[in-house]
Amino acid sequence: MKNVTIKDVAKYADVSPSTVSRVISNSPSISPETQQRVREAMKKLGYHPNVIARSLVKQKTNTIGLVLSRPTKAAFANPFFPGIIQGIASVAQEEHFSLVLAAAKDYREEHAEALKMLRNRRVDGIILMASRVNDDLIKQLQDNRSKFILIGRSLEIKDIPLVNNDNIEAAYKAVKYLHKRGYEKVALICGPEEYVVSQDRLTGYKKALEEAGQGFDKSLVMYTNFTFEDGYDATKKLMAKKDFDAIFAVDDLLALGALRAAQDSGLKVPDDMGIVGFNDDPMVSYVKPALTTVRIPIVEMGEKAARMLIRIITEEDYNGEEQIIPTEILPRGSTR
Amino acid sequence: MKNVTIKDVAKYADVSPSTVSRVISNSPSISPETQQRVREAMKKLGYHPNVIARSLVKQKTNTIGLVLSRPTKAAFANPFFPGIIQGIASVAQEEHFSLVLAAAKDYREEHAEALKMLRNRRVDGIILMASRVNDDLIKQLQDNRSKFILIGRSLEIKDIPLVNNDNIEAAYKAVKYLHKRGYEKVALICGPEEYVVSQDRLTGYKKALEEAGQGFDKSLVMYTNFTFEDGYDATKKLMAKKDFDAIFAVDDLLALGALRAAQDSGLKVPDDMGIVGFNDDPMVSYVKPALTTVRIPIVEMGEKAARMLIRIITEEDYNGEEQIIPTEILPRGSTR
DNA sequence: TTGTACGCGTTATCAG
DNA sequence: CTGATAACGCGTACAA
Numbered sequence: 001m002k003n004v005t006i007k008d009v010a011k012y013a014d015v016s017p018s019t020v021s022r023v024i025s026n027s028p029s030i031s032p033e034t035q036q037r038v039r040e041a042m043k044k045l046g047y048h049p050n051v052i053a054r055s056l057v058k059q060k061t062n063t064i065g066l067v068l069s070r071p072t073k074a075a076f077a078n079p080f081f082p083g084i085i086q087g088i089a090s091v092a093q094e095e096h097f098s099l100v101l102a103a104a105k106d107y108r109e110e111h112a113e114a115l116k117m118l119r120n121r122r123v124d125g126i127i128l129m130a131s132r133v134n135d136d137l138i139k140q141l142q143d144n145r146s147k148f149i150l151i152g153r154s155l156e157i158k159d160i161p162l163v164n165n166d167n168i169e170a171a172y173k174a175v176k177y178l179h180k181r182g183y184e185k186v187a188l189i190c191g192p193e194e195y196v197v198s199q200d201r202l203t204g205y206k207k208a209l210e211e212a213g214q215g216f217d218k219s220l221v222m223y224t225n226f227t228f229e230d231g232y233d234a235t236k237k238l239m240a241k242k243d244f245d246a247i248f249a250v251d252d253l254l255a256l257g258a259l260r261a262a263q264d265s266g267l268k269v270p271d272d273m274g275i276v277g278f279n280d281d282p283m284v285s286y287v288k289p290a291l292t293t294v295r296i297p298i299v300e301m302g303e304k305a306a307r308m309l310i311r312i313i314t315e316e317d318y319n320g321e322e323q324i325i326p327t328e329i330l331p332r333g334s335t336r
Numbered sequence: 337m338k339n340v341t342i343k344d345v346a347k348y349a350d351v352s353p354s355t356v357s358r359v360i361s362n363s364p365s366i367s368p369e370t371q372q373r374v375r376e377a378m379k380k381l382g383y384h385p386n387v388i389a390r391s392l393v394k395q396k397t398n399t400i401g402l403v404l405s406r407p408t409k410a411a412f413a414n415p416f417f418p419g420i421i422q423g424i425a426s427v428a429q430e431e432h433f434s435l436v437l438a439a440a441k442d443y444r445e446e447h448a449e450a451l452k453m454l455r456n457r458r459v460d461g462i463i464l465m466a467s468r469v470n471d472d473l474i475k476q477l478q479d480n481r482s483k484f485i486l487i488g489r490s491l492e493i494k495d496i497p498l499v500n501n502d503n504i505e506a507a508y509k510a511v512k513y514l515h516k517r518g519y520e521k522v523a524l525i526c527g528p529e530e531y532v533v534s535q536d537r538l539t540g541y542k543k544a545l546e547e548a549g550q551g552f553d554k555s556l557v558m559y560t561n562f563t564f565e566d567g568y569d570a571t572k573k574l575m576a577k578k579d580f581d582a583i584f585a586v587d588d589l590l591a592l593g594a595l596r597a598a599q600d601s602g603l604k605v606p607d608d609m610g611i612v613g614f615n616d617d618p619m620v621s622y623v624k625p626a627l628t629t630v631r632i633p634i635v636e637m638g639e640k641a642a643r644m645l646i647r648i649i650t651e652e653d654y655n656g657e658e659q660i661i662p663t664e665i666l667p668r669g670s671t672r
Numbered sequence: 673t674t675g676t677a678c679g680c681g682t683t684a685t686c687a688g
Numbered sequence: 689c690t691g692a693t694a695a696c697g698c699g700t701a702c703a704a
Contacts, residue, residue: 003457003681005680006681016692017681017683017692018683018684018690018691018693019689019691021683021684022689022690030690031690034689048456049456049682050392050456050457050680050682051457052388052680052681052682053683054681055682055696056389056392056682056696057682057683057684057695057696058682058683059339059696061388081418082417085421086404089404089439090441092439093438093439098438099437099438100399100435100436101425101436101437102425102435103422103428116384120384120386121339121386121387122388122434252619253618256619260622282589283617283623285564286564286589286593286623287619287622287624288624341696341697342699343698351674351675352675352676353697353698354676355673357698357699358699358700360698361699365673365674366673367673367674385697386696386697388696388697388698389697389698390697391698392679392681392682392697392698393679393680393698393699394680395680
């Protein structure tokens with residue numbers, strides 16, 4: 001079955017191809033009768049516009065790109081990834097954009113894939129998950145005048161379009177919440193030290209301590225990866241050398257590890273030890289005790305990012321902005 | 337900055353555009369010197385091929401599509417979705433294909449989006465997550481001679497390319513495993529009755545009972561959705577009217593609900609009640625007791641599906657096949 | 673080994 | 689209101 005093109009429709013409706021094109025684009029200057037005839041011909045022949053050809057002449061693909069690297073996934077942990085995609089995909093569909101996804105094994109590859117999509121003109125713009133400081137890429141994108149937006153934030157470069165949850169505020173609120181619930185000494189199980197998110201959360205943690213009139217005690221902070229075991233070990237190590245009565249872990253899996261370590265040491269949660277996690281993984285409300293955690297509106301972040309990128313692409317004079325998404329503490333059984 | 341095209345390179349290297357094109361496609365009949373000159377020109381001018389233009393002339397996009405509808409996601413539950421995408425995306429990249437993702441709110445929309453991608457020639461083929469019987473779509477795709485592959489299986493239509501985990505076998509093995517561990521009466525918390533996966537799992541369950549010389553007792557089966565609460569309620573209801581000492585739940589969240597219900601009723605898991613879940617959500621090895629569960633190699637399924645679709649697209653005389661992926665039981669603390 | 677000419681399916685410009 | 693015509697960037701017969 002041959003592809004039916006605009007020409008076939010034109011022939012069938014006895015008009016010129018341009019007229020058919022006009023009908024497709026709802027051009028006003030077209031007589032109702034021919035309009036009618038053309039539409040019938042399209043239906044009759046089963047015509048569907050070829051978006052590739054259209055892209056070629058319009059120099060627009062109506063497509064946005066998203067690169068996912070495995071480290072990114074690890075960094076943002078479980079629930080982040082599907083939520084972001086869902087948010088982006090639904091907005092894309094709403095705005096009649098396509099979404100192309102590229103996988104990358106590491107940051108070098110992520111970098112390369114992002115540039116490739118743009119340079120090959122496969123996409124009009126891209127969304128970057130900036131879990132780590134990848135400022136080279138950002139600079140290159142800026143130099144090329146490429147359209148892009150960050151989810152997360154760059155450490156050094158300012159004034160670029162991004163949507164981020166406020167990690168400083170989130171950590172601040174979590175620690176503050178623990179204080180309010182009567183816990184006095186809060187330990188922090190942070191992510192990898194080099195991550196922007198880790199640094200931000202540390203900042204928030206410090207701020208809360210300061211406000212409570214407490215000095216910052218470096219030995220109450222552990223840098224780890226995001227596994228259960230990391231959380232367990234970190235907690236054990238902390239308990240070996242320090243006294244404290246609460247833990248803020250920057251990931252739910254870490255928090256679960258901390259919970260287990262505390263319990264294994266004979267501590268009662270939440271009475272002897274309060275624990276707050278991060279991300280609100282669907283599972284953690286069903287463990288015992290249910291985990292108090294910080295929820296970030298992930299889907300919404302994806303939506304905002306997509307919406308903003310599409311505005312950047314379509315509106316000549318809009319260059320994006322910084323959108324900070326507030327987080328929320330969900331009190332559950334792991335804090336009193 | 338204007339787009340640098342093949343013509344610019346040609347002019348710079350003082351050859352014809354077709355020569356440049358030949359260099360790009362590594363045509364053998366090209367002298368080393370001009371080859372060299374052209375490559376330098378490309379580098380010098382920063383040339384990158386325009387995939388859109390290439391697609392138009394080749395009538396191939398080198399792109400595969402994936403439609404996700406929200407019900408699909410719910411049906412396949414948590415870990416399925418990101419794993420499948422990861423598998424597909426990594427193979428796509430490996431094979432130099434792009435992946436475009438479309439979101440859909442319901443099955444009607446999923447249907448529409450799938451056809452749209454194909455008809456607009458945005459993609460060369462699509463991957464369908466067939467959690468429910470959507471045979472119309474499949475028939476239409478067949479009629480259009482579209483390239484596609486299913487993840488999961490169609491209930492009625494046979495001989496279509498698909499990759500599936502063997503749900504019959506998986507359920508059979510789970511129940512068999514419980515029997516071997518000394519449990520005698522196994523209840524089944526199934527998914528929604530109309531899902532193909534639910535039906536398959538029921539079949540496997542029955543098969544295991546039969547082999548154990550037990551009759552099938554309809555009142556030991558509950559049809560539910562996939563939430564924690566569903567699992568909890570189903571278990572409570574079952575316990576109200578029947579005696580049994582083990583539960584096979586077709587989703588980890590369901591199993592967690594069952595676990596809680598059993599514990600709330602004063603039963604000891606795994607001694608008084610054995611529980612087996614499904615999916616191996618990363619979280620469930622960290623609850624207490626850790627959940628015995630059936631693992632399906634999700635990423636691998638995505639990879640196989642992508643690889644097969646790409647073969648279908650690229651190899652003239654290959655039309656796909658059925659690939660059944662074996663599952664695996666992970667014994668943990670919720671069974672003795 | 674290389675160049676010329678045409679076509680892929682559309683849209684945009686300019687006449688009429 | 690409509691129709692030629694020329695792009696968009698590339699691949700490929702056909703010639704040379």
